Amino acid sequence: MNTKYEGFETPGITVDLSIFTVNETRLKVMLVRRAEVPFQGYWSLPGGxxxxxxxxxxxxQRVLCEKSGVSDVYMEQLYTFGDPKRDPRSRVITVAYIALIPWQSLPQPASEKVTDLTWASVDALPKLAFDHREIxxxxxxxxxxxxxxxxIVYGLMPKQFRLSELQSMYETIIDDKLDKRxxxxxxxATGLLKETGKKELAGAHRxxxxxxxxxxxxxFFN
Amino acid sequence: MNTKYEGFETPGITVDLSIFTVNETRLKVMLVRRAEVPFQGYWSLPGGxxxxxxxxxxxxQRVLCEKSGVSDVYMEQLYTFGDPKRDPRSRVITVAYIALIPWQSLPQPASEKVTDLTWASVDALPKLAFDHREIxxxxxxxxxxxxxxxxIVYGLMPKQFRLSELQSMYETIIDDKLDKRxxxxxxxATGLLKETGKKELAGAHRxxxxxxxxxxxxxFFN
DNA sequence: ATACTAAGTGTACAATGAACACTAAGTATG
DNA sequence: CATACTTAGTGTTCATTGTACACTTAGTAT
Incomplete structure (x- = not known):
């Protein structure tokens, strides 16, 4: 280890992910249960x-893959949180990321009960470790x-979808209703969509x- | 020093600032000349x-004040750059910030020639140290x-100003002409401006x- | 055959954005 | 002191965009 940083911080660096999906018309985020102190037993954002x-x-990407089993999804850096007291053990600076995963892309949870990972509605969150609520x-x-x-909602949609599903996705995220027509x-009009030629198979309706x-x-629009 | 981070990085952390001002209808950024290796003699963004x-x-804030002599200006975190090779010495992660200073708020440079600090037009930049060009x-x-x-242009305007000066500020930054009326x-219409009642003093015109x-x-609009 | 469900479609009006040229109020000059 | 010069200040028209709104269609289920 070099001596260049004497008098300066050489903090730990983590990444913390807000991994979003939408399911049952709810915007959900992945939380993992902490096995260790500090905040043992608390829910937290996946990170490392x-x-x-x-x-x-x-x-x-590594954390995303470890926790969700998927890769090749939309991800962007969000912000860096560096309050000196945000980790009670020692100085840790975290670079926060956002990731979006279509619900359909998620592997089914193993059949034995998974109790250390959950998808929480963002408007019904438990207490979170560290400053993860703020993040x-x-x-x-x-x-x-x-x-x-x-x-950006592209990142949450399956390969093929109905326009009504796309509308529902928007409505869920912005928490407001939109006019269908x-x-x-x-x-x-955006020109970003194309018909597949296929039609939905089932359902007692058109x-x-x-x-x-x-x-x-x-x-980006505007 | 604790042993918690064995096998993990404990990099140096820096902040680097893109400090902007507008002068002579040019968007300018503060650069400082590096006294030490690596990139000795190169221009770089002020940081520490x-x-x-x-x-x-x-x-x-500290870096801003050290280099510019001003505080209480608009500042926001931009992005965090952490490529493992961005500093040739050792691993350094930098959290980049943007700051805006009205030209009128800057203290006059000391009369002896200051050669280690300059304001460069953003469209005529010298070679920069590290990944500062990218930042x-x-x-x-x-x-x-x-x-x-x-x-956000508020951060670049003096206390009082003519509407034509405000327009000029916009035009300089977006590098385009705007319609006066x-x-x-x-x-x-924004309702964010108020007349001072005072009028400009000098000038061979209204x-x-x-x-x-x-x-x-x-x-934020829209 | 009828009921049910979600898909799919067009128009009228309001609001916003963009283009455009002249008069007003000062100072400087001959 | 009249004229030239410079920047300030002001409205209207037209095009574009956004918003509100209701009925028909195509399938399945009973």
Whole structure:
């Protein structure tokens, strides 16, 4: 270890992830139960220490994959939290990330009861470890804002979907109702969707056209 | 030092600042000349290591004050850069900040020639140390974007100003011309400005009303 | 055959944004 | 002191965008 930082901090660096999904018209976030002190038994955001020669993005990807079993999903850096007292043990700075996973992409939980991982509705959160409540609030705020000026919801949709499902996704996240005709007009006007030609199979009602995104690119409007 | 981080990184943490001002209708950023290796003699963004028990924001404030002599200006965290190779000596993670200073608030440089600090036009930058070019590109991008959906330019204006000066500030940052009548209508419609009652004193032309901001609050439009 | 469910479609009006040119109030000059 | 010069200040028209709103269609279930 070099001596370059005498008198300066050499804190631990972690990444913490707000991993979102939508299920049953609720915006949900992944929480893991802490096995160790401090905050033993508390729910917390999944996270972990940065490894040697690992970039921040790579660390976030690693944590994502470890906890969710998926990769290749939308992820972005959110903010860095560095209050000297945020970890009671010692100085730890955390770089927070947001990730989005379509509910359909999640592997089914193993049949034995998984009690150390849960998906909590963001409007019914338990007490969280560290400053994770603050981090999560900020993440939800960013997500809600970004939904209205980008096509970030792509990250939460399955490969193919009905327009009504897409509308429901928007409504769940922004927690408001949208007009069906206007919504469809606007979505199709973006030119980012294409019909698959296929129609929904089942249901005691008129079958819906299935759509998909032309590309995975995230675009900003306005 | 605890042993908790064995096998993990305990990198140095720095803050690096993109300190912007506008002068002579140019968007400028503060650069400092590096006295030491690596990148000795190169221009770089002002920055410094995080001190013990110092929050990230406090560190950024400290650096800002050391280099510019001002405090109480607009500042926000930008992004955290953590590529393992970004510092050739050893692992250093930097939390980048943006700050805005009205040109009029800057203390005059001491009369002896200051050669280790400069204000460079963002479209005529010298070679920069480390990954500071990348950081600065991102900062400029964020600033330009934010100008169009917030009143962030407040941070660059003097206490009192003419509407034509405000317009010029916008035009400089977004690098485009605006329509005078529409601009005035829109600005006054925000309700964030108030007349001071005073008029500009000098000039071989009709004197302009001076305005100021009702509050320092940053507001988002749309 | 009828009831049920979600899909799918167009128009009228309001609000917002964009283009555009002249008069007003001072100072400087001959 | 008349004229030239400079920047301040002001409204209207038109195009575009956004918003409110209700009925028909295509399938399944009974």
């Amino acid at each position: 220490f940065l490894k040697t020669s690992e970039s921040l993005d790579a660390a976030a 999560l609030s900020y993440a939800v705020k960013r997500l809600r804002a970004k939904v209205s000026y980008s096509n 206007n919504f469809r007009k606007q979505m199709l 079958p819906a056209m299935l759509y998909q995104f032309k590309s995975k690119e995230i675009v | 290591f995080l001190k013990t028990s110092e929050s990230l924001d406090a560190a950024a 600065l590109s991102y900062a400029v991008k964020r600033l330009r974007a934010k100008v169009s959906y917030s009143n 529409n601009f005035r209508k829109q600005m006054l 004197p302009a009303m001076l305005y100021q901001f009702k509050s320092k609050e940053i507001v």
